[in-house]
Amino acid sequence: MKEIVLSGIRATGNLHLGNYYGALRNFVRMQDDPAYDNMFFVADLHALTTNPDPEQLHANVKNILAEYLAAGLDPEKSTIFIQSDVPEVSELYLLLNMHVGIGELMRTASFKDKARKALGIKSDSDDIEKEIIGTDSNKRVNAGLLTYPTLMAVDILIQKAHKVPVGKDQEQHLELTRRFARRFNSFYGVELFPEPQNFNFGANAVKVPGLDGSGKMGKSEGNCIYLIDDEKTLRKKVMRAVTDEGPKTPNQPVSQSVENIFTLMDLACAPDVVKHYRDAYADCSIRYGDMKKQLAEDLLKITLPIRERILDIQNDDAYLARAVKIGAERARERAAATLAEAREIMGIRKFY
Ligand code: TYM
Numbered sequence: 001m002k003e004i005v006l007s008g009i010r011a012t013g014n015l016h017l018g019n020y021y022g023a024l025r026n027f028v029r030m031q032d033d034p035a036y037d038n039m040f041f042v043a044d045l046h047a048l049t050t051n052p053d054p055e056q057l058h059a060n061v062k063n064i065l066a067e068y069l070a071a072g073l074d075p076e077k078s079t080i081f082i083q084s085d086v087p088e089v090s091e092l093y094l095l096l097n098m099h100v101g102i103g104e105l106m107r108t109a110s111f112k113d114k115a116r117k118a119l120g121i122k123s124d125s126d127d128i129e130k131e132i133i134g135t136d137s138n139k140r141v142n143a144g145l146l147t148y149p150t151l152m153a154v155d156i157l158i159q160k161a162h163k164v165p166v167g168k169d170q171e172q173h174l175e176l177t178r179r180f181a182r183r184f185n186s187f188y189g190v191e192l193f194p195e196p197q198n199f200n201f202g203a204n205a206v207k208v209p210g211l212d213g214s215g216k217m218g219k220s221e222g223n224c225i226y227l228i229d230d231e232k233t234l235r236k237k238v239m240r241a242v243t244d245e246g247p248k249t250p251n252q253p254v255s256q257s258v259e260n261i262f263t264l265m266d267l268a269c270a271p272d273v274v275k276h277y278r279d280a281y282a283d284c285s286i287r288y289g290d291m292k293k294q295l296a297e298d299l300l301k302i303t304l305p306i307r308e309r310i311l312d313i314q315n316d317d318a319y320l321a322r323a324v325k326i327g328a329e330r331a332r333e334r335a336a337a338t339l340a341e342a343r344e345i346m347g348i349r350k351f352y
Contacts, residue, residue, distance in 0.1 A: 002037040005030050005199070006161035008083060011047040011060040015067045016224035017299075018208040018217035021267050022167025026200060028072040030165060038078040039159055039331060040068060045083050045090070046152070049114070049145045065320055067227055070309035081327035083155065088335035093154045095342055097147060099183055105146050106132075109172055114148075115141045117220070153177040157193045158335045164196045168205040169216060174198055188345045192338070209264065213242035213257030225299065227306050234303065238296040243288045251282050261291065268298040 007027060009019055030036050042064045047057055061082060073080055083089060105111060112128050115121075118141045119131055132141050144151075152173050156164055157180070164174055174196060181193035198205055207216055210223030217224050225237050242257040254262065258281070265274045273294060280286035313319065343349070 003035060003162040004039065004159055005036045005163045005165065006039040006041075006156055006159050006196075007165050008041040008043040008046075008155060009064055010043045011057060011064050012050070012052070013060060013219045014063055014226045014228050015071075016217055016219065016226050017264070017267075018167060018224070020071070020227060020302075021208050022169075022206045023165055024068070024071050024073075026165040027068075027078070029201065030163075030199075031072070031074060031077045036163070039081070039161070039327075040073055040078055041081045041083050041086075041155070041327075041331070042068070043083045043152075043155070046148060049142060049148060051142075062314070062320065065324065066310050066313045067306075069313050069320075069323060070306050071227070075323035075326060079327045079330045080323050081331040082324050085324065085328035086158075086331050086335050088332065088339040089151070089154055089158055092158050092335075092339050092342055093147070093151050095346060095348075096154055096157070096180060096184065097150050099187065100147070100150050100180060102146070104176070104179075105149060108149055108176065110169070111146060111148065114145055118142075118145065149173050149176045150180070153180045156196050157181055158338045159331070160194055160334070160338060161196050162194055163199040165199045166205070168207040171198060171205060190345055192341055192345060206267075208267065209260035211237055211241040211260075213260065225303075227303050228310055229303065230307070231300060231304065234300060235296045238292050238299065239289075241292060246288065247281055247284045247286065250284055254281060258288075261288075261295065265291075265295055265298075268295060268302060270298075273298070 007023055009015065009023060015024065027038070027040050031038050042061050044057065044061050047060065052060070065080070065082070068080060069075075106129055115128050115132055119139050121128070121131060153176060156174075156177050164170075164177075166174065178195040181195050185191055185193060200206065209215065210217045210221055211225065212221070212223040214221065214223065225234055229237070241261060243261065244255045244258055262274065262278065265277065277286060277291045277294070280291075
């Protein structure tokens with residue numbers, strides 16, 4: 001029996017290097033491993049939590065799909081689908097929510113972050129719960145945002161997935177998924193859902209840093225390099241990446257902003273190239289301009305071929321449609337079987 005692999009990316013814009021190194025690159029690698037039965041989807045329902053413009057949402061779904069295919073996902077090898085093409089997910093989401101606590105959802109880090117953004121709160125105060133309950137009605141935190149982890153858990157559990165290749169920022173959501181699976185199984189005394197694990201070929205989960213010296217590369221942080229960026233744009237972004245005034249004494253500690261560049265180099269450059277620059281940092285001979293040029297060069301080797309294919313595939317509506325049609329059929333088949341089991345277990349049974 002092959003292990004089931006499942007992962008998805010929200011349809012909120014173009015894919016950036018965080019998505020690529022945290023997730024998509026692994027999807028492509030897993031696809032060629034006969035040990036895995038792979039399923040990759042575009043999470044359009046999850047994108048609804050920010051109430052996007054309908055035309056924009058649809059365009060974003062199409063973009064991500066084209067980017068999946070351009071990066072190497074192959075509908076002949078993997079099940080590629082759109083989340084909303086599997087309506088069974090929405091029903092199991094309702095059922096599973098009956099076993100999920102409002103408190104545990106409110107304590108989720110990603111919920112607190114997004115709720116703060118929705119309410120325009122800057123502080124890191126943990127009192128976000130009070131703010132949410134006390135808020136006036138034109139700045140809402142919608143219930144879909146709160147129950148985001150339930151929907152993500154259902155994406156995974158409805159396919160009975162074992163492995164979920166995601167970046168570090170999604171680990172708390174995976175932990176919740178395991179907890180919900182255990183809770184459901186033990187409440188009903190069944191073994192319906194396996195407990196899924198993150199997967200990165202034996203390495204730790206990846207956190208791709210931003211170019212602005214801050215923590216994580218993210219769409220809403222405005223610090224991204226996109227797979228679709230053209231050569232000039234990418235070079236400009238890398239050359240403008242935040243650094244510092246350079247090492248003054250041998251072997252001095254590396255500042256956060258420079259460490260971020262090294263982290264990107266670890267992902268994109270050959271190990272001896274990275275070592276060369278780390279050594280140059282240690283003996284104070286480093287020139288950040290050269291280092292950034294090297295990084296831009298190596299990133300372009302990865303992104304430019306993908307960009308070319310995105311531009312081709314984007315306009316091939318027939319290919320896009322075909323890819324997700326077979327994917328939806330396969331994904332629905334497995335989802336319908338799990339949903340039928342869950343309904344039966346919970347006592348939702350038909351009279352006719
Ligand atoms: P999303 O759309 O925020 O991110 C998609 C994937 O990209 C990874 N990622 C990163 N990895 C490393 N460094 C970064 N800076 C970085 N930024 C993004 C994320 O870890 C993720 O793997 N909730 C999910 C989508 C989802 C899902 C699922 C995933 C919905 N249902 C079921 C797996 C299984 C999300 O928001 O991803």
